[in-house]
Amino acid sequence: MTLRAATPDDLDAIMAIEHxxxxxxxxxxxxxxxxxANPHGRYLVDEHEGTVVGYGGVRALEGGSDADxxxxxxxxxxxxxxRGRALLRALLSAAAERGAREVFLEVRADNPTAEGLYxxxxxxxxxxxxxxxxxxxxDAIVMRLALQHSRAAEQRTIDSDAxxxxxx
Numbered sequence: 001m002t003l004r005a006a007t008p009d010d011l012d013a014i015m016a017i018e019h020x021x022x023x024x025x026x027x028x029x030x031x032x033x034x035x036x037a038n039p040h041g042r043y044l045v046d047e048h049e050g051t052v053v054g055y056g057g058v059r060a061l062e063g064g065s066d067a068d069x070x071x072x073x074x075x076x077x078x079x080x081x082x083r084g085r086a087l088l089r090a091l092l093s094a095a096a097e098r099g100a101r102e103v104f105l106e107v108r109a110d111n112p113t114a115e116g117l118y119x120x121x122x123x124x125x126x127x128x129x130x131x132x133x134x135x136x137x138x139d140a141i142v143m144r145l146a147l148q149h150s151r152a153a154e155q156r157t158i159d160s161d162a163x164x165x166x167x168x
Contacts, residue, residue, distance in 0.1 A: 001046060001047075001048065001083055001086065002046070002047040002048075003044050003045070003046055003047075003086065003087065003090050004044065004045060004047065005042075005043070005044060005045075006036055006043035006044055006045045006055060006057075007036070008033065008036055008037070010036075010045050010052055010055070011029060011032060011033055011036065013045070013051075013052035014032060014036075014045065014052065014055045015029050015032060017052070017053070017054065017055060017073050017074070017075055018032065018071075018073060020075065020076070021073040021074075021075075022073070024135055024136050025133055025134060025135070025136065027071070035057055035070060036057075038059070040059050040060065040061050040062075041057055041058065041059045041060075041070065042057065042058050042060065042091065042094040042095075042098075043055060043056070043057040044056055044057070044087060044090055044091065044094075046074065046078070046083055046086070046087055048078065053074060053075045053077075053078045053083070054072075054073060054074035054075065054078060054083055054084070054087060055071070055072075055073060055087075056069070056070075056071060056072035056073070056087040056088065056090075056091050057069075057070040057071055057072075057091070058070060058091040058092075058094055058095050058103070060094065060095040060098040060099075060100045061098065062098050062099065063098070063099045064098065064099060064100060065099070065100060065101050065102065066100055066101070066102050066103065066104060067095035067098070067100035067102075067103045067104070068103070068104050068105065069088070069091055069103060069104070069105035072084060072087055072088060072091070072114075074087075079113075084114075084117055085117060085120075085121070088117065088118075088121060089121070092121075092145070092147065095147070096147050100147060101146065101147055101148070102144055102145060102146050102147060103123075103144070103145045103147065104142065104143065104144050104145075105118065105123065105142075105143050106129065106132065106140035106141065106142055106143070107140065107141050107143060108133050108138050108139075108140065108141075109128070109138055109139040109140065109141050110136075110138050115141060115143075118143050118145075119143075121145065122145050122146075123143040123144065123145045124143060124144055124145070125141050125142070125143055126142050126143065126144045127141075127142040128140065128141055128142065129142060
């Protein structure tokens, strides 16, 4: 697994994953190109053997107190192996580096796997946006994470992993 900064050269690969992951409400190539070029955004791609298999982005203004996860997507065959979690953690780190103290996101109410990932990283539901995802009429679950909680949870995971290794 290799995470690196996304470049304009990654747009075609990102859009292919975007359309496979979000067939009814994919972003347009123009919108994604603008996101990649936005100075307030940080987009990463996940590569496997030189092929882009996932991507994610966060918008965080330098010195701002909050940030927004814009999107995270992985090709189906690469899900469930910790790649989404690694992408999310890297985006949270990028937000923290820019000064954010809390991060927000929306997740489709019909995506319990993504919701579970976010909850396991400390995000909490703070509201719902009815019929937010169109044309499917799917609610958005609005979630918030206080970054100090994220760092504490990450340290607990590191401590737990170290304890497991020590007892093995």
